[in-house]
Amino acid sequence: MTFDAAYILVSLKVAIRFLHVTLLLSVIPLAVGIAVGTPIAVCRKFRVRAVSQAANILIPVLKGIPLVLYVLILNFLILKPLDRLAPYYAWADRLRVMDKIYIGIAAMSAWAAVTISETMRSALNSVPAGQYEACFSVGLTRTQALRRIIMPQALKFAVPVLCNNFIGLIKGSSIVYVIGILDILGGAMTSAQINYRFLEAYIAAALIYWMLCLTVERVSWRLEKRFKLKTGG
Amino acid sequence: MIQVRGVRKSFGKNEVLRGVGFDVKKGGVVVILGPSGSGKTTLLRCINFLENADDGEMTIGDLSVRFKHATKKEILRVRRRTAMVFQSYNLFNNKNAIENVMEGLVTARKIPVAEAYETAKRQLDKVGLSGKYDAYPSQLSGGQQQRVAIARAVSLNPEVILFDEPTSALDPELVGEVLAVMRAVAREGITMLVVTHEMSFAHDIADHVLFMDGGLVVEEGTPREIFTRPKEPRTRQFLDRILLKYDYSI
Numbered sequence: 001m002t003f004d005a006a007y008i009l010v011s012l013k014v015a016i017r018f019l020h021v022t023l024l025l026s027v028i029p030l031a032v033g034i035a036v037g038t039p040i041a042v043c044r045k046f047r048v049r050a051v052s053q054a055a056n057i058l059i060p061v062l063k064g065i066p067l068v069l070y071v072l073i074l075n076f077l078i079l080k081p082l083d084r085l086a087p088y089y090a091w092a093d094r095l096r097v098m099d100k101i102y103i104g105i106a107a108m109s110a111w112a113a114v115t116i117s118e119t120m121r122s123a124l125n126s127v128p129a130g131q132y133e134a135c136f137s138v139g140l141t142r143t144q145a146l147r148r149i150i151m152p153q154a155l156k157f158a159v160p161v162l163c164n165n166f167i168g169l170i171k172g173s174s175i176v177y178v179i180g181i182l183d184i185l186g187g188a189m190t191s192a193q194i195n196y197r198f199l200e201a202y203i204a205a206a207l208i209y210w211m212l213c214l215t216v217e218r219v220s221w222r223l224e225k226r227f228k229l230k231t232g233g
Numbered sequence: 234m235i236q237v238r239g240v241r242k243s244f245g246k247n248e249v250l251r252g253v254g255f256d257v258k259k260g261g262v263v264v265i266l267g268p269s270g271s272g273k274t275t276l277l278r279c280i281n282f283l284e285n286a287d288d289g290e291m292t293i294g295d296l297s298v299r300f301k302h303a304t305k306k307e308i309l310r311v312r313r314r315t316a317m318v319f320q321s322y323n324l325f326n327n328k329n330a331i332e333n334v335m336e337g338l339v340t341a342r343k344i345p346v347a348e349a350y351e352t353a354k355r356q357l358d359k360v361g362l363s364g365k366y367d368a369y370p371s372q373l374s375g376g377q378q379q380r381v382a383i384a385r386a387v388s389l390n391p392e393v394i395l396f397d398e399p400t401s402a403l404d405p406e407l408v409g410e411v412l413a414v415m416r417a418v419a420r421e422g423i424t425m426l427v428v429t430h431e432m433s434f435a436h437d438i439a440d441h442v443l444f445m446d447g448g449l450v451v452e453e454g455t456p457r458e459i460f461t462r463p464k465e466p467r468t469r470q471f472l473d474r475i476l477l478k479y480d481y482s483i
Contacts, residue, residue, distance in 0.1 A: 130323035133283050137323075138337030138389060139313035148340055152327045 004200060011191040011204035018187035019208065021101060025173035025183060028105050030166050033112030034120075040113070041120035046142060055117070062114045067107075068175045074107040075100070075179045104176040108169060115165055123158035124150065156227040163220030167213045174209070184208050234259050235393055235424070240279055240289035240300065242272075249275045250286070251448040257393060257441075260422040264435040264456075267445035268471055273428040274320075276445070277395045280426070281317050282308045293392050313341060316386035320398040322378040324370040324385075330357060331366040334385045342389070356384035360414045376407030380414050387418060394418070396427040432475055436460055444468045 040059075043051035127150050135145035174185040182190070185205045192201035235257040242250040249272045257263045265273045279286040279300065286300035293314050298307045316337075324333050334353035338344045344352070357366060360380040370378055379399055386394045399415065400408045412434050419425055419438045429435055435442065435456065442459040444452045444467075452465045460476075463469045 128323075130319060130321050131326065133317075134319065134323035134325060136283065136312055137281055137315075137317040137319075138385065139309065139341035140337070141309065141341075144340050148336065149325050149327065 001196070004197060007195075007197045007200040008204045008207075011188045011197070011201040012207065014191035015184050015188035015201075015204050015208055018182055018184050021181065021183040021187075022170065022173050022208075022212070024101060025104050025108055025176060025181075026166065026169040029108035029112035029169055030116075030162075032109040033116035033165070033169075034162070036109075036113040037116030037118075038120045040117040041124055042146065044117075044121055045124045059114055059117060062110075063118065067111050067172045068178060070107040070111045071104065071176055071179055074110065075103050078103050078106070100176075100179050100181050103179060104173070104181045108173060108176075111172070112165065112169060115168070116162065119158055119161045119165055120154070123154040123161070126157040127153045156224075159223045159227060160220055163216055163223070167216050170212050170216070171209060174205075234292075234294065235426075236292040237280065238290050240276060240291075241287045242275055242279055242284060243287060249448050250279065252289075253445070253448070253450055254289075255443055255450060255453065257424055257426055260424055261440050262419050262425045262427065262438050263441045263443060264439035265426070265428045265443045265445055266430075266432075266435060266459075266471070267443075267451075271445040272448045273445055274397055277317070277397050277426065277428055280311075281315055281395060282311060283317075313389075314392045315395060316389045316391040316393075317395045317397065318379070318382050318386050318399045320401050322370070322375070322382050322402070324373075324378050324381055326370050329367050329369050330362060330373070330381045333370070333381055334388050337385065337389050352388050353384070356388040357381070359387075359417070360384045361410070374407060375403045376410045379403065379411045383411070383414050383418065387421075387423065393424040393426055396425060396429070398428050398430065400429065400431060430475070432460075432472075444471070446471070 040051065040055050042048075044055050046052075131149060131153065132145060135149050140148065173183060176183060177186045177189075188201040188205035188208075189198070191204075192198045236254075237256075238254040240250050240253045241248075253272070253276055255263065265276065267273050275284060278284040279289075280291065282300075282303065288301055290297065290299045291311075292298075293311060296307075296310055296314065298311060303311070324330075325336060328336060331350070331353045334356055335346070335349045338349035338352060339346055354363075354366070357363060360383055362377060362380055362384070365373065365377065365381075368377075370381075373381065383399075396415065400411050403411060408431070412431060415425075415427075415434075416438055425438075427435070427439070437456075439456045442454060442456050443450050444459060444463075444465070446467050452459065452463060452468045459468065460472065463472060
């Protein structure tokens, strides 16, 4: 079979219709990851006992699990108990066709929370110890110090890494095809089902991911520049 | 009036402070001298609870605390009665000069912004930085940064300002401007506790000198006593070595 460059465009048109799925699978986990990961990082920085001890044990473990296993394990954990309940409520039919995007979002969010908590921890550690001490010496409480002085400085270190995390989420979201969610990659592949032009479909998907990541990269660049201006150098 | 008694602090097996005590009178300037590793800086950091001392107690005005058992509230109260000037300046990097001075006033002391702004302006003018309100720390020289830090400390109107080797990180040519500002602060009658290696400066502004070595106050007295008639051999040895360098004479 010859390579049909024109078919890339066909695949592209099909795949682009699933853009929102990929965006849902990456933007929501990014937000959840920041919302959950940041408090964890702060608790570890200030050695808040219960949280930091749990995190010290759990995070190294969770960090070592590949994203695809988060998706598979969560898929199993969520579906299994529901399957058991299904006969009593006559759900059986509905479960088969249930939109699994929620499972995908949950799995991606869990992975993002672990990753971003580490991003934020290293960002907090990048703020010199003297800044913390100066805060305390003028009588700021921890919360005030964090809000007014530490976080604004930590963000400068965090933003480029967060953008990298986001790119990781966008690209990583493509593995949700293992539980049958149709995202950009899945969509592109459906366009090849009829004529087996998979290479063209893959290239089409790659082009979309590439455009997405390029956009994030540009935004990251802008943000970095703005932070630099704000702190005067 | 500040009383410090029996401060002990170990880092692992290394005993840095072995029961240090001293008094500072209201408006007094106490200078702490000593070789590096004698625990001077650690002592200042313990007073401000940047380090948690293992033992000892302190009275600042009507507030008494035991270092080991201080509650969060007590620590905050101590910190709001003291201010510190650091060796490495430690200005807030995300705030400009005037915001650096205002931060403690507005956020910690809840002073209205307009009033804090006036105070900050006055203090920055006093340290000779009237044209630098909007400059960020990265745009200021070391000497200018340290002067902002002093303005920040003075503006809080604390019962005592702790100076931790404020000129040690400066280029030699910038030391003078910072010392001049500190002299002015001393003349205003602000209570100061100063760790420094600037001997002639110590002699001029101190009304009491502590000489520390090996985690203890080895000798104390007026600058005249310490510099001209040190009793302890350890003090004499230290001063001989240092003063030679500065060609000191009284």
